[in-house]
Amino acid sequence: MLIDPLTVVAQIINFLILVALLRRFLYAPITQVMKKRERLIAQQLQDAAHQQEIAQQEAERWRQMQQSLEHRQASLLTQAQDAADEHRHQLLQQIRDEVDSTQTQWREAVKRERRVFLSVLQQRAGQQLAATLRCILQDxxxxxLEQQIAEAFITRLNHLPFSEQGVLETSLSNARGQELVISSTFPMPEDRKAQILAVLHQHAPAMESSVYQFVTIPDLICGIELKIPGYKLAWTIEQYLEQLEVKLNQVWDGMEKSWVEQG
Amino acid sequence: MHLTPDQSIFWHWGMFSLNATLIFTWLVMGVLVVGSWLVTRHLSASTQISRGQNLLEVIVLGIRDQIQEIIDQPAAPYLPFIGTLFIFIALSNLLSVIPGYQPPTGSLSTTTALALCVFFAVPLYGVQKKGVRGYLQQYLQPNPIMLPFNIIGDFSRIVALAVRLFGNVMSGTMIVGILLSVAPLFFPVMMQVLGLLTGVIQAYIFAILAMVFIAAASQVDQRNSQSDSEVSHG
Structure with a gap:
């Protein structure tokens, strides 16, 4: 028979003993240690989660600090840029002011030099013109020349407009008792002096001839000049040179304006 | 050649006889208990564990997961019984690669003993879960007419359990023995390798079926307890 009852009973007992032994030496210790490890791992995971939370909080704090620093950096940068712009504008304005000042000084210097130049030019040109005219008239x-200048002065004195005659006569009457100077570049010939005095006597018969003083002034540009307080009558080449000076000034101003426009 | 190791008797006294089944059963028990004791003496709860502990944890964890998949409830009450069934049968079959070793599971007495253990374990777990009356009522389900068929079903599955395991192991041993006499060089080795596979599969089938039988009673118990609770709440 394939089934031995005693063996069956013995095997049942053996199996039950084996269940008890394995429960004691295998299942209980293994399951306990696995539960213990699970608790340990769970604790470690919990600690890791806690650490991660702390790390996230730290990261968030650092992120906020970084954002704050970035904002502050941007603010400082903006302030620095504004200050730099302001400083640049100030420097530019200062440079412009300096340039304007220099330009003004330069223009003033140019004007002064121009005035000096024109004065010298007028003097030299007058002298040269007088010498040239003298030669031309002589040739x-x-x-x-001096005779012609005196002739021209006398002619002008004789043909004064009516209104100007009144002014001359009034001035002569007001200057009574004073010396009246008739200046000329050259020594006035006696006949011309007499002619001039005669004309003046017509306008102011009460005036004596002794009040009129004829003076030679080399600096006067080739002409004759009568100065009475409140009135002046002259014939000089300077009058023509003044027109030349006016023309030169106009040309000069035009050139300056074009320079300014060209920058 | 003996058909069953029961017939290899080493010592005889009166009606008691010490046959190869008992000797090799004790050998397997010794290997299991001593091996478990040696490994579990120095268990570590850390993540650095020994190879032996790792092996035992893999085995225990695998059995526990299989039980939980079947019964869908904590496996702790069933682990010692089902796990011991699997480990004992599997090791008994695996040791058959050792020359001279006769697997105890090749004895119909051993498989019958294991099947009887399952036969008694099913009502024990059922009664533990539901009580005597509740367990016995399942024999009247779905109709009292089914009572004899349910009883026959219980006995027949015990017989099927015992004979299936015995037949597979005994046939494997017999085939290897026959092939040794016919073609001793190559085929016995292949059959031994195949025997290792079938041995583990048979252990798995035996343990799973035992768990299914127990789970069937537990599930009936759960369903009844659910309906009872619904009635009481209603």
Whole structure:
């Protein structure tokens, strides 16, 4: 028979003993240690989660600090840029002011030099013109320049407009008792002096001839000049040179304006 | 050649006889108990564990997961019984690669003993879960007419358990023995390798079926307890 009852009973007992032994030596210790490890791992996971939470909080704090620093950096940068712009504008304005000042000084210097130049030019040109006219008159008409100037002065004195005659007469009457100077570049010939005095006597018969003083002034540009307080009558080449000076000034101003426009 | 190790008797006294089944059963028990004791003496709860502990944890964890998949409830009450069934049968079959070793599971007495253990374990777990009356009522389900068929079903599955395991192991041993006499060089080795596979599969089938039988009673118990609770709440 394949089944031995005693063996069956013995095997049942053996199996039950084996269950008890394995429960004691295998299942209980293994399951306990696995539960213990699970608790340990769970604790470690919990600790890790806690650490992660702390790390996230730290990261968030650092992120906020970084954002704050970035904002502060941007603010400082903006302030620095504004200050730099302001400083640049100030420097530019200062430079512009300095340039304007220098330009103004330069223009003033140019104007001064121009005035000096024109004055010198007027003086030299007057002298040169007088010498040239003298030569021309001598060569063409065998005439004397000084005589012609005196002639022209006398002619102007004789043909004064009516209103100007009144002014002359009033001035002469007001200057009574004073010396009246008739200046000329050259020594006035006596006949011309007499002619001038005669004309002046017509305008102011009460005036004596002794009040009129004829003076020679070399600096006067080739002409004759009568100065009475409140009135002046002259014929000089300077009048023509003044027109030349006016023309030169106009040309000069035009050139300056074009320079300014060209920058 | 003996058909069953029961017939290999080493010592005889009166009606008691010490046969190869008992000797090799004790050998397997010794290997299991001593091996478990040696490993579990120095268990570590850390993540650095020994190879032996790792092996035992894999085995215990695998059995526990299989039980939980079947019964869908904590496996702790069933682990010693089902686990011991699997480990004992598997090791008994695996040791058959040792020359001279006769697997105890090749004895119909051993398989019958194991099947009887399952036969008694099913009502024990059922009664533990539901009580005597509740367990016995399942024999009247779905109709009292089914009572004899349920009883026959219980006995028949015990017989099927015992004979299936015995037949597989005994046939494997017999085939290897026959092949040794016919073609001793190559085929016995292949059959031994195949025997290792079938031995583990048979252990798995035996343990799973035992668990299914126990779980069937537990599930009936759960369903009844659910209906009872619904009635009481209603």
């Amino acid at each position: 063409l008409a065998s005439a004397n």
